[in-house]
Amino acid sequence: VERKNPRSGPDGGPTEDALSSDDPDAGDVRRVLAGETDAFTGIVRRWQRPLVSLAFRFCRNRSQAEEMAQEAFVRAFKGLAQWRGDARFSTWLFALALNVFRSSLRRAPVDELPLSAARGASAAGDVLAALAARDTDDAVRRAVAGLPARYREAVVVFYFMEQSVSGAAEILGVPEGTVKARLHRGRAMLKQRLSRLLEPQSGGAT
Amino acid sequence: VSSDPIERALGNEPPIEPSPWFAARVMGSVRASAPPPTGWRIHWASVWPGLALGSTLAPTAIGAAAVAESVPPGSAAAVLTSWLALIVVMTLLGAWWSVGFIGNRHGP
Numbered sequence: 202v203e204r205k206n207p208r209s210g211p212d213g214g215p216t217e218d219a220l221s222s223d224d225p226d227a228g229d230v231r232r233v234l235a236g237e238t239d240a241f242t243g244i245v246r247r248w249q250r251p252l253v254s255l256a257f258r259f260c261r262n263r264s265q266a267e268e269m270a271q272e273a274f275v276r277a278f279k280g281l282a283q284w285r286g287d288a289r290f291s292t293w294l295f296a297l298a299l300n301v302f303r304s305s306l307r308r309a310p311v312d313e314l315p316l317s318a319a320r321g322a323s324a325a326g327d328v329l330a331a332l333a334a335r336d337t338d339d340a341v342r343r344a345v346a347g348l349p350a351r352y353r354e355a356v357v358v359f360y361f362m363e364q365s366v367s368g369a370a371e372i373l374g375v376p377e378g379t380v381k382a383r384l385h386r387g388r389a390m391l392k393q394r395l396s397r398l399l400e401p402q403s404g405g406a407t
Numbered sequence: 408v409s410s411d412p413i414e415r416a417l418g419n420e421p422p423i424e425p426s427p428w429f430a431a432r433v434m435g436s437v438r439a440s441a442p443p444p445t446g447w448r449i450h451w452a453s454v455w456p457g458l459a460l461g462s463t464l465a466p467t468a469i470g471a472a473a474v475a476e477s478v479p480p481g482s483a484a485a486v487l488t489s490w491l492a493l494i495v496v497m498t499l500l501g502a503w504w505s506v507g508f509i510g511n512r513h514g515p
Contacts (some may be wrong), residue, residue, distance in 0.1 A: 238441050245430045245437075253429070254422040267429055274433045275440050341416035360417040391413055 226290035233281055241278055248291070249274075252298055258357045259302050261346045269305045273298035288371070295372045299354065306350070344394050345387075352387035355380055457502025461495065468495045 225243060232240035252273055256266035277297055284293045345356050354373060359380065362368035366384075370377045468491045478484040 238438060239434075241437050242430065242434055245433050249425045249430055249433070250422055253425045257423045258420065263423065266423060267425060270425070271429070271433050271436060275436050278437045279440060337412050338416035338419075341413055342420060345417065356417065360420070364418065388413060395412070 224290070227286065230281055230284060230290070233278070241274075241281075244277070245274055248294060251291075252294070255295065255298060255357070255361050256302055258342070258361060259306060259346060259353070261343055265309070269302050270298070272305065273301040276301055292368075292371050295358075296374060299358070299372060303350065303354070341391065341395060344391050347394075348387055348390055352383050352390060355383035356387040356391075359384055454502055457498060461498045461502065464491065464495045464498060468492050 225247065229240045229243040233244075249270065252270040253266050256269040256273070257263060260266055260269065273294075277294055280297065284290060345353060347353075348356065355369065358372050359366065359369040362372065366377050366380050370380045373380060468488075
């Protein structure tokens, strides 16, 4: 399902229109490549929020997300000459960041503890309280972080790109059909895990 | 708002605001990773053409100088030799300028 809003970029990043009319990224890239290192500040300021947000969706830890995003920015700076301008800068940056995040998460995998912790909390109190929207949202997001890498990436990037299959496919570097298949499988796994988490506790906690 | 808890949770996740010092920290790492500014970093892509041209012309000039030794001053052979020598010098100066000018750049 394509529900991308063309007026707004992912998580507050520059809009597509803004990039096409007067591309500040291309200008900054040119200046950096000409030797003006400080011009990279513009790129960092424009993309820090989307990149930290994307990292956070993978690791669910703010400080780790900032470290991952920082590493992605440094890697982008070093590889800036590889951006040819045929793809949007944001697509190139997110794809590069995804590679960095992937390596980082391989070194320090996200554990699935939060799911069982949430279950324990709901068992101790009112089951309805565990179903309150905020807790449920948090449980779902943590469950995503615990999915196998290929499904986690598809789910995270799809929703990060405002539910655009084509956008996710570009960043992941796979065909749209692959994204759809991984989304389907990822959602099925989530439903399975969350049904266990949210089902009423028989007999209560002891 | 979707009734599906998965759609609702993932489709409405608010962005994370980076720390106020995040950009400065990133730029610190970026500057540390950038090669230091140097006036004499050789940009080989610019030097090769000059060197190639110079190494082609130098034997010609040397050969012409050898011929010039046996010709009287002011003759056509002597004038030709002078021009060739001038071209060699200009080529070497051009290569040197390329190294000095482009070598001043620093970036990724």
